[in-house]
Amino acid sequence: MDSSEKKEKKRKKKEGEEPEKKRKKSEVPSSPEKSDIDVENPYALENFRISDAVKGMLREKGIKALFQIQAQSFDIVLDGDDLVGRARTGQGKTLAFVLPIIESLRKSSSGKKGYGRAPTVLVLAPTRELAKQVHADFECYGGAAGLSTICVYGGSQYGPQQNAMRRGVDIVVGTPGRIKDFLDRGDLNLKTLKFRVLDEADEMLNMGFVEAVEAILGAVEDTSSVQTLLFSATMPSWVKEIATRFLKPNKKTVDLVGDEKMKASNNVKHLLLQCAYSARSQMIADVIKVYGSGGRVIVFTETKNDASELAGSLGTNVARPLHGDIPQAQREHTLAGFRSAKFLVLVATDVAARGLDINDVQLIIQQCEPPKDVETYIHRSGRTGRAGNTGIAVMMFDRKKEYMIPMIEAKAGFKFEKITPPQPSTIAKESSFTAIKAVSAVSDSVVPFFKEAAEQLVSDCKRPAMELLAKALAKIAGCTEVKRRSLQTSHDDATTLLFEVSKPIHSVGYIFNALRGFLSEECSSSIRRMNLTADGKAAVFDVPSAMVDEFLIGNDGADNFTISIPEALPELTAKPERTGGYGGGGYGGGGSSRGGYSGGRGNRGGFSSGRGRGGYSGGGRGGRKY
Incomplete structure (x- = not known):
């Protein structure tokens, strides 16, 4: 401190001004990023009795200031106190x-x-x-x-x-x-x-x-x-x-915790995705493509078998398992490979991953089942968003465990943001960025070895070079076919459709009548999970992906409604009803668990034309009337 700084400090003290270091705790930033200028940050390295050699090593790692727990503990420990x-x-x-x-x-x-x-x-x-x-x-x-x-x-x-x-x-x-x-x-x-x-x-x-x-x-x-x-x-x-x-x-x-409840990290964005257990493998692969940003990902599973199976389904060049049955030497080799980015996805059980401190994990996925207690969720999601970084935690859940979600939110002090299953356009867009990076990273020295093959490809396929390049990027990104999935259940054999009109819809019976006017009996009976949107002017429902074209083509001549494929699920008036399978047999061709959308006799569910049992009905015994 030079003489002018000393004089200024004395002047402030004489005039009753509070020196910078005496600011209230509430005014002290909780992390280094909160200050634009290091010397004005009370947590800057210069404010602590740290040797020049250690300061230099910290700066080499990008650390210019201490975090709150480090800053408040430093002098206590150095002065000899417990x-x-x-x-x-x-x-x-x-x-x-x-x-x-x-x-x-x-x-x-x-x-x-x-x-x-x-x-x-x-x-x-x-x-x-x-x-x-x-x-x-x-x-x-x-x-x-x-x-x-x-x-x-x-x-x-x-x-x-x-x-x-x-x-x-x-x-x-x-x-x-x-x-x-x-x-x-x-x-x-x-x-x-x-x-x-x-x-x-x-x-x-x-x-x-x-x-x-x-x-x-x-x-x-x-x-x-x-x-x-x-x-x-x-x-x-x-x-x-x-x-x-x-x-x-x-x-x-x-x-730094006090009497407050155990809270999840403020640096983590908490997302919620409904997914049936049977659809988890492909869903996780797509979530990684959309939210992983090409960085490190940790997927948590409940059992050792789940970890091994899921890692295998994702591919050994992409993922590795980490659990208690893996020998210690192999576990250390796996963690070393994950840290050095030889592979980017670690599929782990809680015990194996406890205590991991890897600062650049971009995404955490908890597959298909909310944890049994909030501490487990906090531990899992806390593997990202560390040391001042931000991260994303996606919790997947099956409808049977949906009741646990409000409990986690209440105890952990946050609200999940609900997301819908990634759709082809989103997956392609996000994956293309990764593919472009991969192509850009290829050395120019290898181009001459592949130039002849590239010219032959353009000549033989008789397609524009731009189309072939797009196909190559799609292959690199792992998007070789367009495969839609339900926005409501995540099943990849179903597609969610959006039915929109200009006037309020008071019941799904109106939609049923409109659809029955141009659909075949087979298509009519295939509909399930119909739910009105919160604004009352639309509804969503699921149909087999193979039948989507019949719904869209038949809709062309309509002048009072439209049917389209939404990219995201709109807000609904109520939770989707539990339904049975596709078709009219059994309880639930397309409606609630008690039956499908039924017109009467015939099948106990689905669209039909006689007396029906249960379901949404335009008449007949046992059906709801609209």
């Missing part, structure tokens, strides 16, 4: 303890070299994936201070980890089970410990590590010179007990 930190998923809890610990060790020279030295830092993480990510951060930023780090977890060989311990190490990061094993074997000495960290303590409780965690914390005999840092999104009774038993009475708290 800490309880609470923040939602994706808000940067890892660097909240990594950075101040590294700076503390650098200042005190606690990481001095020496063969067989015992660690000064012990970090417990609930999963091997999270442990490896914490280890990577310590290894990256701690390297600037000459600190050595090791990561230990179950499923990996003891030998190399044991040898590293014997050689001497400064920082040990690991899962509770493997850490306890090393303590029991006498391979881990905690007598020189300066820091012990519990990362995602509530998840350790959920995963059954209570006894192991308590044993590890209790193994430190003299805690007077040990700082304990506990980070947890929620504070169940066991976590509170741990904080009371093992942290000092004068511990500090940084709470």
